[in-house]
Amino acid sequence: MRKTQLAIFVRSPTTARLKIICSAPAFFWSFCFFSTSPQSHYTPKARNLLFLLNQCTTFKQFNQVHAHIITSGFQHNQFLIGKLVEMASIKFQQNNMTRSVLIFTHAHKPNQFTWNTIIRGLSISNTPQRAIFIFVQMCREFIQRQSFTYAFVLKACARSHALETGKAIHGLAAKSGHVSHIFVATTAIHAYSTCGDLNSAEKVFDEMDTRNVVSWNAVISGYVQNGLPDDGLRLFGWMWSEGVRPNDVTLIGVISACAQKKELELGRWLHTYVNENWDEFRSSINIRTALIDMYAKCRQIDLARQVFNEAQKRDIGMWNALIGGYVFNGHFEEALELFQKIEAGELEPDEPTLVSTLRACAHLGALDIGERIHSYAKEKEKRFMFNTTLGTALIDMYSKCGCITKAREVFNRMHLRDVMAWTSMIWGLAIHGHAMDALDLFLLMLDSGPMPDGITFIGVLYACSHAGLVDQGIHYFEAMRNKYHISPKIEHYGCMIDLLGRAGRLEEAYDLILRMEMQPNAIIWRALLSACRLHLSIKFAEVAIENLFKLQCDHCGDYVLLSNIYASQGRWDNVERIRRKMEEGGIRKLPGLSFIETNSEPTTEAWIDLRGHLIDQTGKRMCGCYQS
Template structure:
């Protein structure tokens, strides 16, 4: 740039070179400033000029500026050039304006593989996998041979759709053309992610093992896949193998691994990741900070979670929600509700998970009327349809406060079919307040849904025992024996030598089992 500013009469090539340099740099918006200078100096614009500017607008997410430049290109003959049209599609797709991308695509006189790939990737990156698959089928019908970019886009669409059948067909096509695809790391990474999203984690693991070359993206795909499939311990084992490899974890690695730590209570590994992030100056990463808040909260370190949250320069809805849920989980209900109000004041719009934290906080604090208000606010103001978890929170809210008739009435008024979670919440409340009649109603509905859950029998047995109804306790014991249902011993998740481990912590004596009616 210094040489450029000192040049007395920079030519068209020099201007384009500077614009291209900024477009691929960490400051792509500066390419637009140079473009404006070029325009003011009446330097002739060519196809490459527009293409580089479109790239800069795409990377800077400057949609309106991109529209203006595209309009300028359309007034000349440059907009019809294949190279320019392809970068225009990429611009609009990157800025989530697929309508404009489609219009450019439809008006093109000729198309190449880059054109089709830009459209397929645009749909997939904007969460519209069916559009990407439709475009792929159209391309296939036109006789266009896909390349590795096409395959990555289509495999990613299969992952989003959980379309295992099509994903396997694509995998077979890749295997039949090994010279074109099998050695490509990006294709392998996409396949690992697709199989993981389709709950075929062992197949994802096999692809990972068979890959001769692995970059950090490949490791991230399998670590994230383990977490997605609730196999967090294996995710941590893989992360520890990565640590002794020649590769360095990136932000994506750390976020996935922190989620695994949160799931199994691996606090030591979580702390080590936190220190590593500080050493690498990753702390400004919003997703990473949010994962740290969640990890510390779920590992019982609410003060550390607060500290990370308070240092965050920017907070999205996930960050606020993680802290609210964490506070509610630790019994800091008033603080969770105060934080929720601060979130609203900041202009952030809560989602369904945020309200789960809010309703949980109201339940633990005994704020029934406030909980009802927030439930209605969620539905009426934010148009969030309650899920079964929200209804479960409301039953717990009424139940803890001893308002069991209202809890039962609330279940009967539900807009969706009550499931075992809801009826079990009512049964637990009946256990707390020794309400036999409603307990029998709850257990009757539970038996219709899931009659082999030992906890339901135990709760009802305890309610009968608290009322001295030993004949009914004996009936429960007999039903359990006839159904082959046994009380499962309690388990505790602990860390030993930085490794998560499940330990059996409760073995009831025969006398206790007899007394409670379990044996």
């Protein structure tokens, strides 16, 4: 804008003329010029400032207009205050939510719109509890509440997992006659579902006079997210019979239910429905992401990849779904290839990307890629500083790659540690033979950490077993049941059988098997069989192998163990009988496989078997090295 043109606007800057100024590249320079020029003697009207606020596209511009509102004496104007709070808490929330609270706090008798706006902004912020606090303050000052007020604060209760507070606020909404409003009822369903109170959620749903697709979505998603896919699909069938047309949120919830139930046929039908209504759903990346996850969970990873390849647009969530799907299906190399494509592209990996890739690294022993991910997380320390899931995945990766010292460093640097972080570190120490360190860490967890769960005790019992701490292991097993009220699972019994068996207490091990709360499986009998091999006990070995045969578990290792026990006792006729039975059943001793990393690439290494059969060229080279 030329200076001669600007001079005209300085003399009489109306809202219409402000529109032309705002379209100029130097919008705020022009604004500051005509509003502060000594020649203009102009005091902007509130409506003009309101218009300027609406034109702000950056937080810097917002700050400039806010400063001018204060210097112009409009800091108590109700319309401007309401707009300032709305923009600070909704439009520019990512910059600083504190600003909106500050504006609200210094407002002189804020009106109903301003109260609702600050509650709404806080309900979707990182501190939704503050929305509840503001609502309580609103009640104390006898400010009239609207239906939207209750809906916003119920959303805050959902995000805070404040079930009892949510019930109280829902009761207040009922008392004030707002509970029948569809927005309030739908938000109440969401709050109850998020907090795990599905009975209350369905009760609210049943009592609704009118329901829209959002209401149906709330209750369907609630069931699915709480691990009740059957109920979610039941509600979807009811919704379909009512003639309510599903939208993208409905389909995402139902496809997720199919993923949980491994319901491939219904998942395929939903995929067909999406394709038939492509014009309506073409813009929904999340539907394709849900389909990828569903096919992966149903062990149809090729179909998942096909959906991925057909997508014209892909966000990081879609990449995460396929990487996670590959890891879930044991295709770890493909998962790493996808991650490397993300690295080479423009997308920035987030927490699920890194966690899934670290799991693939842990299975393949791909230490180089795992270390790259760790370096990336360090560079983005502010973003991942308090991420316990990522920290736990790093501990697991380093432990499985043999770097227990680095795993311990990650654990020590974590700002927050949940039960999985403690458990992962205890497991890592136990597996690497640092049994006493694992038990010391467990004692530290009991003193200062979260309550242990069943998986924690598996690691503790494993450590006791490999350290030969029989009495201590028995003590922890009993404490798990009696003190922490954790019912033993098959894995706990397996550790105990291994513990007693290694110590030569085979009678006690067999007695524990007979007293198990569930039917012993192959893992239990193999633990006993391994102990018999260690202590050369034919009596219990024959009992174990007989039960394995009953379970139809014809594993070559079982035959080899029994054969070795017979051989150690000089019972060669029994050895020959076992070998003959293996040949008749077509059972061969399989070669072992291991993963190593060469030139930053995970490689499968295979060994030749006892008869000299070559498995692959890599195995041949390695065997040649050993022979030389």
